[in-house]
Amino acid sequence: MNKISAAVLTSVLTLIDEYDLYGQVAYPKHHKHSEVPDIYRLAARTKGAFINVAYFEQFGVTLIEAAMHGLPVIATKNGAPVEIHQVLENGLLVDPHDQHAIADALYKMLSEKQFWSRCRENGLKNIHQFSWPEHCKNYLSRILTLGPRHPAFACKEDHKVPVKCRKHIFVIAVDSVNKEDLIQIIRNSVEATRSGTMSDLTGFVLSTSLTIAELQSVIVRTGMLPTDFDAFICNSGSDIYYPSQSSDVPSNSRVTFASDHNYRSHIEYRWGGEGLRKYLVKWASSVVERRGRTEKQVIFEDSEHSSTYCLAFKVINPSHLPPLKELQKLMRIQSLRCHALYNHGATRLSVIPIHASRSQALRYLSICWGIELPDAVVIVGETGDSDYEELFGGLHKTVILKGGFNTPANRIHTVRRYPLQDVVALDSSNIIAIEGFSTGDIRSAMQQKLGIPTR
Numbered sequence: 001m002n003k004i005s006a007a008v009l010t011s012v013l014t015l016i017d018e019y020d021l022y023g024q025v026a027y028p029k030h031h032k033h034s035e036v037p038d039i040y041r042l043a044a045r046t047k048g049a050f051i052n053v054a055y056f057e058q059f060g061v062t063l064i065e066a067a068m069h070g071l072p073v074i075a076t077k078n079g080a081p082v083e084i085h086q087v088l089e090n091g092l093l094v095d096p097h098d099q100h101a102i103a104d105a106l107y108k109m110l111s112e113k114q115f116w117s118r119c120r121e122n123g124l125k126n127i128h129q130f131s132w133p134e135h136c137k138n139y140l141s142r143i144l145t146l147g148p149r150h151p152a153f154a155c156k157e158d159h160k161v162p163v164k165c166r167k168h169i170f171v172i173a174v175d176s177v178n179k180e181d182l183i184q185i186i187r188n189s190v191e192a193t194r195s196g197t198m199s200d201l202t203g204f205v206l207s208t209s210l211t212i213a214e215l216q217s218v219i220v221r222t223g224m225l226p227t228d229f230d231a232f233i234c235n236s237g238s239d240i241y242y243p244s245q246s247s248d249v250p251s252n253s254r255v256t257f258a259s260d261h262n263y264r265s266h267i268e269y270r271w272g273g274e275g276l277r278k279y280l281v282k283w284a285s286s287v288v289e290r291r292g293r294t295e296k297q298v299i300f301e302d303s304e305h306s307s308t309y310c311l312a313f314k315v316i317n318p319s320h321l322p323p324l325k326e327l328q329k330l331m332r333i334q335s336l337r338c339h340a341l342y343n344h345g346a347t348r349l350s351v352i353p354i355h356a357s358r359s360q361a362l363r364y365l366s367i368c369w370g371i372e373l374p375d376a377v378v379i380v381g382e383t384g385d386s387d388y389e390e391l392f393g394g395l396h397k398t399v400i401l402k403g404g405f406n407t408p409a410n411r412i413h414t415v416r417r418y419p420l421q422d423v424v425a426l427d428s429s430n431i432i433a434i435e436g437f438s439t440g441d442i443r444s445a446m447q448q449k450l451g452i453p454t455r
Contacts, residue, residue: 040069049109053096067123090123166203169376173207176381176406192442207233209343226255235310237358267356270337289320311351318346343385359390382406392424400433
């Protein structure tokens with residue numbers, strides 16, 4: 001045993017010998033987690049007590065466990081047991097430095113049967129207040145008392161504000177399809193919502209892990225103009241661009257893209273920059289595919305798809321990538337304040353600032369444009385990049401496009417070890433899933449399910 005534990009056990013054994021308590025003290029070397037409830041039940045059945053007289057207790061989960069099994073407690077008056085006792089009222093608080101106070105409390109608990117029974121009943125009656133449902137109810141009730149808050153962004157620039165009569169934002173954030181299907185989804189989404197009297201009331205945003213150059217080529221293939229969109233969220237949320245026409249004649253060649261410098265100044269907080277890039281390049285060289293005695297590097301720096309706030313890496317063999325959870329843990333251990341994302345079917349790794357994400361970029365735009373999030377609709381696929389699940393939660397509305405056109409989810413993408421429905425209310429009225437991506441399907445989802453006018 002380590003020195004501290006050995007010293008404690010030695011003193012216990014010495015006291016057992018001094019007071020001749022052989023046969024009356026159990027001190028197993030170890031016990032299984034499944035046996036813990038039986039230990040509490042044994043003490044409760046024999047009208048005993050649970051004693052925790054640490055000099056200071058930060059939380060005291062054992063006190064809650066004892067109450068759950070109907071066992072009265074005697075606890076230190078220093079720390080969290082004070083608050084626990086206020087709720088449960090199932091025992092006594094003592095000064096851990098006062099030996100006589102501990103003895104008196106124990107004697108009172110074991111000798112006064114009515115007092116013992118009252119402590120037991122109080123614990124069983126009030127223990128529900130420490131359950132997860134009760135905790136969540138309290139947590140949410142506190143949140144509801146808070147007013148809406150957001151960072152104090154810098155002054156708006158003219159090119160950042162779309163037509164002032166915009167009432168809705170439609171964000172197309174589909175990652176799980178090939179380029180041809182993405183082009184058709186963009187066309188159908190715009191056609192389904194931009195019609196009749198709603199034409200000038202609806203703003204469109206493309207949100208993707210693509211660079212602005214890649215996104216521009218996609219727009220050209222749709223037969224649309226970049227100026228048909230109000231903004232582009234690129235590089236997994238690390239860049240926001242606004243298109244503008246440099247002449248009166250609509251043309252793709254005469255469109256310029258202005259970066260949002262206010263957003264950049266917001267996300268650059270503690271961004272590692274060149275130092276982070278060097279560390280990641282060194283780390284990438286250590287990720288290898290081993291075949292016999294030969295080693296082959298599988299991750300390479302991708303300067304072509306990198307930007308100031310997005311460090312991109314090309315993945316040759318995704319099956320040899322570390323799980324995203326391990327990669328993020330590595331970043332935290334190294335005190336690197338950044339997000340690591342797998343995208344493009346895990347063929348690309350992107351590292352962006354800690355304050356950057358596609359969901360945060362949407363929130364930023366809603367604040368800058370003065371459009372409430374309940375008036376925003378996000379269209380996603382059935383699967384997507386490793387950050388796509390962040391696009392579900394929140395006040396905005398979500399349309400999930402389901403069908404065989406979605407690429408299967410890659411096991412490398414997942415950060416969680418629990419079902420998605422545990423953290424996202426998929427049965428919420430704000431979330432609707434539809435089969436396919438036809439214009440009629442999207443329009444029907446908007447009108448009938450989400451209550452958004454499209455005509």
